[in-house]
Amino acid sequence: xxxxxxxxxxxxxxxxxxxxxxxxxxxxxxxxxxxxxxxxxxxxxxxxxxxxxxxxxxxxxxxxxxxxxxxxxxxxxxxxxxxxxxxxxxxxxxxxxxxxxxxxxxxxxxxxxxxxxxxxxxxxxxxxxxxxxxxxxxxxxxxxxxxxxxxxxxxxxxxxxxxxxxxxxxxxxxxxxxxxxxxxxxxxxxxxxxxxxxxxxxxxxxxxxxxxxxxxxxxxxxxxxxxxxxxxxxxxxxxxxxxxxxxxxxxxxxxxxxxxxxxxxxxxxxxxxxxxxxxxxxxxxxxxxxxxxxxxxxxxxxxxxxxxxxxxxxxxxxxxxxxxxxxxxxxxxxxxxxxxxxxxxxxxxxxxxxxxxxxxxxxxxxxxxxxxxxxxxxxxxxxx
Numbered sequence: 445x446x447x448x449x450x451x452x453x454x455x456x457x458x459x460x461x462x463x464x465x466x467x468x469x470x471x472x473x474x475x476x477x478x479x480x481x482x483x484x485x486x487x488x489x490x491x492x493x494x495x496x497x498x499x500x501x502x503x504x505x506x507x508x509x510x511x512x513x514x515x516x517x518x519x520x521x522x523x524x525x526x527x528x529x530x531x532x533x534x535x536x537x538x539x540x541x542x543x544x545x546x547x548x549x550x551x552x553x554x555x556x557x558x559x560x561x562x563x564x565x566x567x568x569x570x571x572x573x574x575x576x577x578x579x580x581x582x583x584x585x586x587x588x589x590x591x592x593x594x595x596x597x598x599x600x601x602x603x604x605x606x607x608x609x610x611x612x613x614x615x616x617x618x619x620x621x622x623x624x625x626x627x628x629x630x631x632x633x634x635x636x637x638x639x640x641x642x643x644x645x646x647x648x649x650x651x652x653x654x655x656x657x658x659x660x661x662x663x664x665x666x667x668x669x670x671x672x673x674x675x676x677x678x679x680x681x682x683x684x685x686x687x688x689x690x691x692x693x694x695x696x697x698x699x700x701x702x703x704x705x706x707x708x709x710x711x712x713x714x715x716x717x718x719x720x721x722x723x724x725x726x727x728x729x730x731x732x733x734x735x736x737x738x739x740x741x742x743x744x745x746x747x748x749x750x751x752x753x754x755x756x757x758x759x760x761x762x763x764x765x766x767x768x769x770x771x772x773x774x775x776x777x778x779x780x781x782x783x784x785x786x787x788x789x790x791x792x793x794x795x796x797x798x799x800x801x802x803x804x805x806x807x808x809x810x811x812x813x814x815x816x817x818x819x820x821x822x823x824x825x826x827x828x
Contacts, residue, residue: 497728519817574600614640694723737763
């Protein structure tokens with residue numbers, strides 16, 4: 445054979461072998477970035493569709509109050525941040541839009557019911573939030589006018605998730621609903637065997653929900669078909685974080701679980717041998733650390749590969765708030781009224797701020813700021 449032809453064939457063969465490796469390397473580089481919320485936005489509960497609880501922003505180590513807003517009643521809803529605006533649900537039933545820099549009120553939307561833990565999700569044109577009357581509200585971003593509502597059978601504590609042209613929402617009537625984001629028209633619904641409290645995580649065309657019926661489900665987004673389920677063995681209030689072929693969440697059986705989504709089985713279980721308390725906080729996952737709060741008053745960090753405890757930080761009350769990781773630090777609230785800033789790798793306390801009121805809401809981190817509400821109805825924005 446002509447030597448030139450041989451060289452060309454060999455070169456083509458090398459390229460064909462290299463392309464998958466290069467593509468794989470690029471995808472590996474992109475995965476951590478895709479798992480984190482953008483530096484200037486925190487558009488939904490846990491920041492991203494996979495619910496990693498990671499922000500690309502760089503908030504300060506020492507928290508300085510930039511502004512506060514009195515919402516009038518307990519704030520259990522976690523804020524969303526987009527395009528310089530903070531959106532949060534107040535316990536009295538108001539969805540608020542506030543200027544991120546100044547805290548000035550942009551608009552207020554009255555739902556007509558109380559708002560519990562449901563946290564807003566922000567789309568291009570609308571903000572979505574659920575209430576304790578069982579309504580999901582779509583509100584126009586620019587002026588707070590009602591676009592549509594959808595009625596479920598009973599209260600909504602799950603947070604909406606916006607993926608493409610769908611809004612996903614769980615209800616205590618036992619269903620996970622998929623609605624047309626523009627019109628509120630029902631696309632499909634899935635009936636579980638218990639209340640749908642947790643917020644779904646979304647990856648590769650599947651929605652994952654950890655249920656109050658002790659079953660972890662994978663639901664296909666296109667038609668609502670259940671693709672598989674894994675028995676978790678315990679009531680679950682926490683929302684799952686999904687990373688690659690694994691999902692992680694805590695349960696009311698005093699355990700944290702890691703699931704193998706490919707093998708469809710429990711990979712490991714973690715239970716503190718000294719303190720048996722439920723986990724309600726949703727975990728954050730970053731840099732080889734799975735971090736979540738416990739009702740044992742402790743912030744736990746586990747090795748996601750093995751479930752081994754890496755560090756534990758004690759607070760003065762139970763920790764239902766879900767942590768956010770940003771710039772190598774953990775930001776988390778506690779029922780003791782304090783917001784703690786911890787070093788991600790060691791768990792060492794870097795700073796704390798005492799709000800004077802219990803905290804169950806989770807931080808929103810974007811634009812170098814940390815926004816969180818408290819049980820006395822005060823919304824705080826911290827910065828440098």
